Amino acid sequence: MSTARHSTTRSLAAHGVLILYTVIALFPVFVIVVNSFKSRRAIFADPLALPTSETFDMVGYQTVLKQGDFLLYFQNSMIVTVASLFFVLLFGAMAAFALSEYRFRGNLLMGLYLALGIMIPIRLGTVAILQIMVASGLVNTLTALILVYTAQGLPLAVFILSEFMRGVSDDLKNAGRIDGLSEYTIFLRLVLPLVRPAMATVAVFTMIPIWNDLWFPLILAPSEATKTITLGSQVFIGQFVTNWNAVLAALGLAIVPVLVLYLIFSRQLIRGITAGAVK
Amino acid sequence: MAQRKPFRWHIAVFLAPAVLVYTAIMIVPLIGTLNLSLFNLTEAGERVFVGLRNFATLFGDPRWSESFWNALANNGWFFLVHMLVQNPVGVMLAALLSSPRLRMAAFYRTAIFIPTILSFVIVGFVWKLILSPIWGIAPGMLDAVGLKALFAPWLGREEYALTTLALISVWQFVGIPMMLIYAALLSIPDEVIEAAEMDGVTGWSQFRKIKLPLILPSIGIISILTFVGNFNAFDLIYVSQGALAGPNFSTDILGTFLYRTFFGFQLQLGDPHMGATIATAMFGIILVGVCVYLFAIQTRLRRYQF
Incomplete structure (x- = not known):
């Protein structure tokens, strides 16, 4: 008692x-x-x-909706964020599996090479990135942003996922090998479901800087048709700096979408945790 | 003679997409930047190779070195505040959240993480409003509890501004250590906890003796991520104090110093070569920190498989 x-x-x-x-x-x-x-x-x-x-x-919201093309900005942000997230998770998990599962020559070196990107902000290479995008005609397309964000998100995804994958039981994978599963099947069917909580965590951390980034949309895709919502609201704040109603409404609107995205993944996180793990 | 092992194609297939995208979009442009730090312009505007002379200017010339050491010291303090406040608070929140049969855990976790998903544009703007002595939510609230004397325009005072910004940044990012530790705590199998409970190890001593050793690798990851994040930080200072990192450069960190040098501000023209030099110096600082972690700390952490 x-x-x-x-x-x-x-x-x-x-x-x-x-x-x-x-x-x-x-x-x-x-x-x-x-x-x-x-x-x-x-x-x-x-x-x-x-x-x-x-x-x-409601005057603030009225001003915002009259002024900006917020629906289009929102759609652009969604496309960029979701596509980058997909590639980061898929490529990141594949590389993390290779690094954590196999002993091969240059494993440690490859791990360090991929981890370099966590340390250096990709922004330092902006000038060269812009040149590449101009040369390949990708300026003012969402593809340019997706490529940059995929490269930006990969190092952290590989780092975190390989850390988690090292904790996946070797017995389980070896049992799969004895049963004749290919390495690809072991990755897709055995390991990925087990690291789902880690995947959701990586998803949340990858998504936030992409959604909130101001730098690359400004430099690589500033046209009206490809503006993201963060760039859109930043431009808006710049124009309406003394109109507090409008600025607060714009900020309020900018919070909503990322909040929804986060809530979706946060549910996935719980589902992954409750369904997964070695039983 | 022993036969060579066949080439394992699946390793290449697993690695290829990540390595290709990463190399083309990140590493190649970055090498371009590092390369730039070895060049400078002559009087005639020609680009010439100067070797390490830019670094000699950065560390030796008083006009540059003063700003550099100031930014580095500020950055060190910024990092220390994060390590002392953000990470312990994050671990504590995660430990509370993961306690069994806690109601509304999902709600708390979601709510506490919300500041992390906000953009710097929003965070900078709203904290300036709250701490503003004119609009004044903060002075009003302190007045309500009779502590108005404690109020100061924190963002405007040289001695407080950096700490205030560091704490705002802690407020924004405490969700990250919380989530990572929370995931690590949940992955501890129930059997381990039950065995501990059978032996009468509960509460604080259970956390310290059973859970803490199991989550140490995650705490290690978080520390290094905090280090890297803090020494790359730029946005929050930029949106709330501007590129000049006022008052009187008291909030200047390496990121803002780099930005000012690279892109120029007010009367000073942008200098890509010195900018690249600072970027290279930052790269060196971070590299040293990460190597210390990888070789001195990570190799000593014990990992447990379940």
């Missing part, structure tokens, strides 16, 4: 800490969202108050 009471106290304390941190994490988002629905005067008078029937005002 004393253990039961003890664990209740402990779980209350755990909830207390987590709720406190949740409030800290969400407070600034709350500030943006709440104020984006208020009239200009109310934003300044009482920034923390919820919008009431008197102070409620």
Whole structure:
């Protein structure tokens, strides 16, 4: 009985800490969202108050939707993010499997070579990347962005996934080999499902910098037809810097899509965890 | 004579796509940049090979070296704040989240990760608003609990600005260590935990003696990722303090220093050669850190297979 009471106290304390941190994490988002629905005067008078029937005002959102082509920007961001993510996960997992599973000459060297990319920001090579894209006629296409982001995401994906794949039981893979499975089947059928939680984690970490990147869209694909949502809202903030209603509304809109993407993967993460693992 | 082992094609097939894309889009352009650091322009505007003379200028010429060491020291402090605040908080949150039968764990995990998915544009803008002495959510809140005297324009004071930005960055990124540690904690088999419970090892001592050794490799990864991320950082300082990293360069880190040199600002013209030199120096610093991790730390970590 004393253990039961003890664990209740402990779980209350755990909830207390987590709720406190949740409030800290969400407070600034709350500030943006709440104020984006208020009239200009109310934003300044009482920034923390919820919008009431008197102070409620959608003028910010109206300005944003009238001005920018947000739906197209959103679609561009989605295409770039999802396609890059797919290639990063597929190529990254394949390379990670080769590095963690096989002993071959140059294994350590190859691992270090691929890990180099974690250390150096790909931005340092921007000038040369731009030259390559101009030469191949890919400027102002989404393909250029997808290529750059795939290269950018691969090193971290390989690093994390090979770390996780080293923990996959050798007995399982050898059992598969004895049963006559090819190396490709072992990778696809045995190892990939087991590292699904790690894949979801890599997906979340790869997706965020891609979605939020400002640099490469600005340099490689600034045309109206290929603008991403981050570039779109940045340009918008630049133009409307004193129109706080519009800026807050634009920021609010920029949060929504990435939040949805994150929620999708976060569910996959849980599914991977509950379904996977060696039983 | 022993026969040579046949070439294992599947290894090449597994490696090829990643290595090709990575080499063409990342390594080749980067080598171009490193190469650039060995050249400079003559008076006549011709590009000539100068060897390591750019590095001599960067470390020796007081006009350059002062900014460089200032940026490096600031960057060191930026990293230290992350190691001391972000990673312990991340591990603690993950440990709490992974406790069995915790209700609403998914909600907490999602909520705490939300700052990490926001772009720097949003984060910089909203914290400037909150900490602004004029619009003033922060002074108002401190006033409400009677601590108004504690308020200072943190982002505007030389002595506080860097620490404030580091803490904003911690606020934004604490979700990353939390998620990685959380995944590592969940992958510990129930049998191990049950065995510990049978032996009466629970609570804090269970965490310290059973779980902590099992998640040490993940903590190692997180530390090196934090190191690399911090020494590449640029965006947050840029969006909140501008390329000049004010006040009076007190928030200048290597990333902003590189940006100013490479692209120029106000009256100074961009200098791709010195920019490439700084980039190469950053590359060297990070390389040393990563080698220390790979050879001195990672090889000593024990891995457990289940």
